[in-house]
Each structure stands twice: as structure tokens, then as C-alpha cells.
Amino acid sequence: MEPVYPKKNVKLLKVIKNRTINDNYYVLEIQADHNVNDILPGQFVSLLVEDTRNVFLRRPISIYDVHPERNSIDLLIQIVGEGTRLLSYLKPDDTVDVLYPLGKSYSILESEKKALLIGGGVGVAPLLYLAKKLKANNVDVHILLGGRGAKNIIETENFKQYGKLYISTEDASVGEKGFVTQHPVLQYADFDRIYTCGPDAMMRAVASIAAKNNIDCEVSLENMMACGIGACLCCVTPTESGHQCVCTDGPVFNTKVLQWN
Amino acid sequence: MEPVYPKKNVKLLKVIKNRTINDNYYVLEIQADHNVNDILPGQFVSLLVEDTRNVFLRRPISIYDVHPERNSIDLLIQIVGEGTRLLSYLKPDDTVDVLYPLGKSYSILESEKKALLIGGGVGVAPLLYLAKKLKANNVDVHILLGGRGAKNIIETENFKQYGKLYISTEDASVGEKGFVTQHPVLQYADFDRIYTCGPDAMMRAVASIAAKNNIDCEVSLENMMACGIGACLCCVTPTESGHQCVCTDGPVFNTKVLQWN
Amino acid sequence: MNTAVKIGSLEFKNPVMTASGTFGYGPEFEDFIDINRLGGIVVKGTTLHHREGNAYPRMAETSSGMLNAVGLQNKGVDVFCNEIYHKIKHYDTNIFVNVSGSTVEEYVETAERINELEYISGIELNISCPNVKEGGMAFGTSCPSAIAVTHAVREVYKKTMVVKLSPNVTNIVDIAKAVQDVGADGVSLINTLLAMAINAETRKSVLSTITGGLSGPAIKPIALRMVWQVAQAVDIPIMGIGGIMNATDAIEFMLAGATTIQVGTANFIDPTVSMKIVDGIEDYMIRHKIGDINDLIGGMLV
Amino acid sequence: MNTAVKIGSLEFKNPVMTASGTFGYGPEFEDFIDINRLGGIVVKGTTLHHREGNAYPRMAETSSGMLNAVGLQNKGVDVFCNEIYHKIKHYDTNIFVNVSGSTVEEYVETAERINELEYISGIELNISCPNVKEGGMAFGTSCPSAIAVTHAVREVYKKTMVVKLSPNVTNIVDIAKAVQDVGADGVSLINTLLAMAINAETRKSVLSTITGGLSGPAIKPIALRMVWQVAQAVDIPIMGIGGIMNATDAIEFMLAGATTIQVGTANFIDPTVSMKIVDGIEDYMIRHKIGDINDLIGGMLV
């Protein structure tokens, strides 16, 4: 059953907080203008970086967390280029032009089921709010975070609130050594669903392990987006029913519909 | 005799101060990187407004004052569009990319001579440093500032240091009522030279009065500039020897060489 | 204050339209704006058969612009007529269908199907898509082929037909005159400029198709020049397109000679921008004491 | 590390040149850079007779670009040979003279005069200036006229001759091939795109000439596409031009197939930019372990 998605909006919203995690990551908290309770995990926003020569289009960013108590949303952002760098300069009380909430969400397992969330790098972003919602639904939540090294493993305290946490790094600087797909937790393939977000290669590897073990798997895809609302058809991914838009048919897809081979 | 102009340079310089005059005008003080004593009155700088979509080229701004004691220069800027607005946000310790010093200067009268300086609106900018240099050369300096109304008459205290000050406004809110060309000081046409800078129509009117009274007259022209250094040939003005570049042959011209009819 | 303009006998409540391929079919924008306040919309490029379009990646950002290589992805004219049409036919605005094809026959068949739809005001014949291997821009870059397809479609399509011209030509005026002569009710210009982006770090072409179409404010000065040139040379109305981001840009196109304007890429940056342009044009008219918007058309002072 | 490239038998110490009309004659930049570090410079468009150029205003700013309508203001070839040449002939870099004319005869006579100058490495035949009433772009927008002028100049000019192509054409490849066939040693592209700006408040055209030439980063994707298309089709080397602002842009042009690159409008924004590009290309080569810059030319991975 399709969940009910809130109406989309575009608005100048106030920045409440800009928390620096390290040189590469920061969390923007933004004052929403409508009820954040109806936002679903996996949805994203698209931020305008105003009046710059080379950052012309909006920048899609997952919704990292929502705070119903102050009706705000958190965005976890990695600095990778000009746009994410310019957004990192935002200060409390600055405004930012936000198009939101966009996209389809992860689907929430029924209670008592067992979920594994696998995040790589900044791909952890949509998983925190998902973990929160899963836990609220009494799902048994396991979270595996992976990255190149310790400085790519972020926000662990935050994730620990909602499930059992596992870590792997390629350089073994924290957690198990290797790729997330080599982590022992994946050997006990007794999960009802794997949710994942991260680099493309990682998600494909996770999806293939899930498929091998007959586990349902949902991924959140990244993609170059121009509009974010299904109008431009730039952000397609090949699926069993042809090219679909990552911004409106996704970003979350069940891997069984993706043509990934 | 051609004066000796300092070498041009392009440098990121530090903002020392940004003094707001009113909603429309501000003065930026900038730390120079070479001896400001060799800068001549009438020369200008060209400021880069970095990474914006619609402000692509540099913005030419006259040198309003120089402070040898701290080797800095002042720029008096009127907010008229995007570029001058963005520059108004500069704060102390910010840097700004400055191409300077550019252009030809006003020529300094010999001592004991009598000079009238006529500035309209932000056209007063190059006249302060000129007045300072004239006074230092023992010239008898008279300064007439004009504008639409009182809020366009700025920096009078600063000008008063260097000569006798006259004011005229179109709405009579301060000084004499009318255009600068109607001001009584112009009736006593006993000046050895008139120096002027302001709106085109004003400078032409002043020039024609000067011509009628056989007074030497130097104007500082405004013009759309792309390079500021004589390379693009965009900023021409018709003169007796053909099209000349306002950025390198000017901005100061003796009106007798201009084809103004 | 009159803001209504006409193309042939078709009236637009105001000159503000949205450009094909940048506005979906309309519903995509219903959360943001009241589509009925627009002068018109041009829906996504439609072909006889379903098309999957080009492979990903299809988009690249450039200085003040973007490249796209969508390649006319659409479900084909039958799905349009049987499904999509019924979701949008109630809009109280002019709906144009942007029609494309690989052969003259495909154009004609598609136009015939659209001709049956009561609530479609007209078609925009797209002879300028730079992102398809066959047809598309090939028709729009020579007079004989532009004439062939325009003439053939004119035979079967009875309502308003505008032809969308390619800027990738030596002389856009010749093409405009040619399609006027075979019965176009108007011309729309410009489509995107053929362009390209390379990623220096990976040394790869950014688009799967290598080349794509450039749109956005970067191309506005070229579009404005072409609208002005064509306006000097033809008698039929012009829909001006290319980098329009705000009401000021829209007015510039009208001064250059456009009767309506289409907002394209700007819809991606601000999905409400078309409403701001409708309002901004009215503000301009008040400020400049212009009672009838038709006085702006071609009103540039030389 | 080898950064030297060749056009015919002419060697350039590195591929970085400055574009005609954006670098004066060189002395304008002596306060800022060491001109001898450049691969070459192309001096201002030179004609047989003195030209005053177009009336002011000649410049307009656009999104990520600018329009100019200078119209080949220059003092004529005699003043160039007798005065300017002597101020720049000592530069230890390749000096190209950009030659323009209203008739084939004028091109030929001008080229003959330049042919006598020992320290001029070559000419760049400008058949693409959009800002003159006669000649200029008219020669560069059709094959027969491009052939006529290139052929005639080739007869009298013995050193390196590159032909500067106009982007305002349907098919730049045809023109490139045509001039190759009549003896061009290389082609340079692109010149500016014909464009226009209007001031909505005054309702006037911004330029005295109404239309002008668009340059700057706005046009880079179009220039890159044309360089790539021409590189696929001709055997002679290409000088890539259009919106190059930094070393990354320069490398993109080389990957697309350019042997040298010319920096134009960027010189106005940062008069030292050409040095930064020379340095930046070396940094890139080190980072990407490229021993010979010639390996970059046409090295885009498809």
C-alpha cells in the first residue's frame, strides 16, 4: 500500500543550528513550516544555493532526522564540492530555500520483524530517521555503518539509540576490517529486510547478498537531479518497467525492480 | 608632462573598515600592498565580486582617499545594483580582489592658483583625494557638491578640511536650490581650472560653462568597463584623436579633447 | 489593464507559458502553483511510439546553465490521449502538445491523434530536439526538411500549430520564414543549443550521449537575438524561450518581439517561478503605465 | 615532463595562449605576468586600414558572460608593423596576428604585410567577427566564402596560418574541413556567438549595434562541443577557445581534441589567469602522472 505523502512545498526556511561533525560533515537543523510528523523516512529535500556561477541547480539532501517537538528537520551533509561547501557556511537565523519533502520513503517492517540497515559514508543520512521509525514500530533494528576509515564513521551515538550498532572500515581504524559486505553480521542472514544507502558499488554488493539469501532489500539511490519533482526526466534509473525517476519513483527502490546487471 | 603612474597589480587585499554613510552609500577602507603615496587623484581600482551569476565582470571604483599612515585606501561606493550591494556586505578582515591603481589622474594646479571642484552624487568620490593634493600644493580650493536632495549630499565634513564648501540640491533641502550649474559660485568665473565628476549631463553642462568662460576643465568619465587595463577596447569615448579608452587614456580627460557635441 | 495576447485566433490570458520538457504534464507542479493562472503550458515532447530516452547520465550542470540529454522519453501518443490527457484537460489554460518524430509520417500520425483532443489548444512541432539520433533537430536545421514536416502536419492538424525552431543554425530567419510560408501559425524559439561537458578528473564525457542541449540563463542573450531577428522578418507571432528566470527577462523577450514567453529551466530552480513572472509582468505594466501588454511586443527602442 | 605542443612545424612551449581582442598586444599585461611563459599570444584583430570600431556602448554583462561589439577597432596594419610590432617582437613566445578584412583583397594585403615580419609566428585568419557590417563573420558562415579567403591568403602567407571559425553556423565541421582542404595549418574555435541584450527599464538595446558577440563561461559547453566535433573530422590541429577560466577548463578542451587553448574573457576578470592555467596544467599532469601533454589531446574516454 502506498503511504500518504505530504504535499510538496518550496519555502525560505530558517536555519536553527549548524553543527560541525568534522572537516567533511555537518548537520543543518532547519525550521520546517508545516507538520514534520508526516515526513517519511527516505524522503529528501532540495536546497537552493543562491546566485553562484557554477552551482546552478538545487542540491538534493536526505532528511536525516525530524524533531516534532520543535517542528524541525536535520540534514546531514558531506562537503564534496562547491554547493555543499557553500551550504556549510549557513548560520543560525540565516534562511535557505528548501523544496520539500520529496521522493518515496522506505517501507516500514511490521513489528517484531528483524531489520538490517547498512550505510556507507554519507549514505547513513536517510537511515537514522528510518531506524527511529522502525524502533517505534517495535522492529528489531541492527545497523551496520561502513567507511574508508574512522573519520567516515560518524554519528554512532545517535544511531545507537535505535538499534544494535556494527562498524566496519576498510583500513580497520575502527570496527571490523573490510567492506560492509564482509562484516560478520551479514553472515547471519536472518533479516526480514535489508535497507541500505551508500556508494553505488556498495549498494549493489549488498543487494546481491540479499538476493542470494532471499532477503527483501530496499536501496536509496543517488542521481544527478535537475528538478527533484519528476518534471525533467533527467534522474532516471533502469527498472523492470523502464526508466523511472529517482526523484519521484524513488529515491528508495526495492532492488527487485532495478535492472542492476 | 605625464605623471609617473605606479605599476598595476591584482591582489587579494584585506578590508580594514566598512563605514555606512546611509542606506545608499558606504566607505570601504582597504589595506594596500604597496606604497599608496604614489597613487594619484582620479585613479581607480577595480573590484571583483566573486562567484555570482550576474555580476561577472569587475566593478570600477574611484579612489576616494589614501591614508599613507596605515598604507590604506578608501573607496566611497553607492549601492546601485547587485555588485555594489554585494560589496557592501564586506566586513573588516574579509578579503577582496583588487586590481589597482588604474587610469590617468587629474592634473594638479600650480600653487596659488584657484580651483573649483564640482561633484554630483557619488561623483564626489575622486574629488576628495584631489582636494587634499591641491591643498597640499597650496591651491585655493573651492568645492561644490550637488545632488537631488539632502541625502545625496554626503561627506561634507571630510571635504571641508580641504577647501571652501558650497552645496546645491534640486529640492533645496540643503544649500542652494537647483542644479550645480545654477549655483552662484559659478557666476564668479575666476577659476583657473574646474574639476568635475558626476552624472554625464551635469559634467557636460559644467564643461560648457567652463568653455564659455575660457576655464580649463577636467572631467572624470564613467563607462562600462570589461578589463580596466586597455585590453578590451570596450570603454571608449570619442575624442579629437578618435576613440580613446576611458580606463587607460582616462577616466580623467580635459574636456577640450572630448567630442561632446 | 489588458494582459491577454493572441496567436492566430487563440487567446492567452497572459503571455506566460511553460516550456516543453521542463514542466512535465502539469500535475507535477500542482502542489506549488495554480496552473490556471498561466497563459499556457506546453507538455513534454510526445512521439508516436513509447520512447525510453537516453541512458543515464542525462544531465550536467554548467555555468549559469545545464545540459540535458533526455532524448524525448515519453509513453507515446496513445498513452497521452488515453490517460494523461484526462488528468489535465480540465486546466483552464491553453495546453499545447510538443510533437516530435523520427520521420514525417510519425509527426503526421501523432498530430492526427492530438487533433482529436478537444481541450488541447494546439501543437508545438518540435523540429529542434538535439538529443535524438533520428529526426528531431535534423528537421529543423535545413529549410527543405523544415518545410516538408511543417507542410505535412499542417494538412492534418486543424488548430493552432507553432513550430519550435533550433538555434543550431546559420540563419534562423530563413527557417522561420520557410515554416511561415507553409502555414505555421507561429514559431517558438529557441530550443537548446548543442553542447557538451567533460569531467577532467575522470576524463569522461559527462553525458551518456556525449553531447546534449544547453539551456538556462547562459543562453538568454543568444535566444533574445534570435527572437529579435525573427521578429523583424516574419508576420506570425513568436513564443520566446531561452533562459527566462524572472519577469524582467520575460519583458526583454517581449520587447524583442515575442508575443508569449515560455519558462523552461527556471521551473527546476523555483517551481513557483511562473507565477512570479505573471505577477512581475503586471507590476512592470503598472510601473511603466502600460495599459495593454500588446504594446510591449516588439517595443524595443532602437 | 613535456608540455610542448606543435601546430605544423611550429612549436609552443606549452598549450596556453591568449585570445585575440582580450589581451591587447601584450604590453597591457606586462605589469601582471611574464608573457614569455605563455605558449603564444594572439594580438588584437588587425585590418588593412585604421578602424574606429563601433560606437559606445560596446559591452554588456550577461549571466556568466559578456557581450562585446568592439568592431575591430585598430590602427591598421601599417601602424602595427611600424610601431606596435617593435614593442612586442622581443617576446619569447609565439605571436599570432589576428587578421580581418571587408574583402578578400584586404585580407590578402594585410597578410602580405604581416608575412614580412620576422618575429611573428603566424596569422589567425578571422572569418568570424560578428561585430562588423562587412566581411568578418560573413566569410566564416559559408563554405565557398571561407574557402575563397583562406585560399587567397594561403597563396601569400608562408608561415603558420590558422583559421578562426564562427560558431554561428549549422555545421562547423564542414567549414573546418573546407579550410583544411585549402591549406590551413590549423583552426581556432570558437569566436563569439551572436547575441543581444535589452534593458527592460529603458526599453533600449544595451549595445549601440543591437547585437554583439557573447563570450565567457556561458558559452564553454558550446565551444567544447564544437572542438570535439571538429577534432573528429579534421587532421589539422585545433586551438580551443571559449569560456576557459581555469586549468580544468583548459584540460577539458584538450581532452576534446584541442592542441592549444586560448584564454579570452577570463583575462579581464583576472589578468594573471593565464599563468595560473600554465601552472595548473602542470599540476594536473603531475597528479595524473602524464609525462607528455600530447597524450591529453583528444584523450576523452568515451
Ligand SMILES: Cc1cc2nc3c(=O)[nH]c(=O)nc-3n(C[C@H](O)[C@H](O)[C@H](O)COP(=O)(O)OP(=O)(O)OC[C@H]3O[C@@H](n4cnc5c(N)ncnc54)[C@H](O)[C@@H]3O)c2cc1C
Ligand atoms: C536523493 C538524494 C539524497 C542525497 N542525500 C544526501 C545527504 O543526505 N547528504 C549529502 O551530503 N549528500 C546527499 N546527496 C548527494 C548530494 O546531493 C551531492 O553530494 C551534492 O549535490 C553535491 O553538490 P556539490 O555542489 O557540493 O558538489 P558538485 O561539485 O556539484 O559535485 C560533486 C560530486 O557530487 C555529485 N553530484 C553533483 N550534483 C549532484 C546531484 N544533483 N545529485 C547527485 N549527485 C550529485 C557529482 O557527480 C560529483 O561527483 C543526495 C543525493 C540524492 C540524489
Ligand SMILES: Cc1cc2nc3c(=O)[nH]c(=O)nc-3n(C[C@H](O)[C@H](O)[C@H](O)COP(=O)(O)OP(=O)(O)OC[C@H]3O[C@@H](n4cnc5c(N)ncnc54)[C@H](O)[C@@H]3O)c2cc1C
Ligand atoms: C572609472 C570609474 C570610477 C567609478 N567610481 C565609482 C565610485 O567611486 N563609487 C561608486 O559608487 N561608483 C563608481 N563608479 C560606478 C560603478 O562602477 C558602478 O556603479 C558599478 O559598476 C555598478 O555595479 P552594480 O553591479 O552595483 O550595478 P549594475 O546592476 O551592474 O548596474 C547599475 C548601473 O550601473 C551602471 N554600470 C554597471 N557596470 C558598470 C561599469 N563597469 N562601469 C560603469 N558603469 C556601470 C549600469 O549601466 C547601470 O546603470 C565608477 C565607474 C567608473 C567607470
Ligand SMILES: Cc1cc2nc3c(=O)[nH]c(=O)nc-3n(C[C@H](O)[C@H](O)[C@H](O)COP(=O)(O)O)c2cc1C
Ligand atoms: C530537461 C529538458 C527537457 C526538454 N525537453 C524538451 C522537449 O521534450 N521538447 C522540446 O521541444 N523542448 C524540450 N526542452 C527545451 C525547452 O523546452 C527549452 O526550449 C529550452 O530549455 C530553452 O529554454 P530555457 O533556457 O528556459 O530552459 C527541454 C529542456 C530541458 C532542460
Ligand SMILES: Cc1cc2nc3c(=O)[nH]c(=O)nc-3n(C[C@H](O)[C@H](O)[C@H](O)COP(=O)(O)O)c2cc1C
Ligand atoms: C572584447 C572582445 C574583443 C574581441 N576581439 C576579437 C578580435 O579582434 N578578433 C577575434 O578573432 N576574436 C575576438 N574576440 C573573440 C575572442 O578572441 C574569443 O574567441 C571569444 O571571446 C571566446 O573566448 P572567451 O569566452 O574565452 O572570451 C573578442 C572577444 C572579446 C570579449
Ligand code: FES
Ligand atoms: S530530477 Fe527531474 S525528474 Fe527527477
Ligand code: FES
Ligand atoms: S575596459 Fe577594457 S579597454 Fe577599457
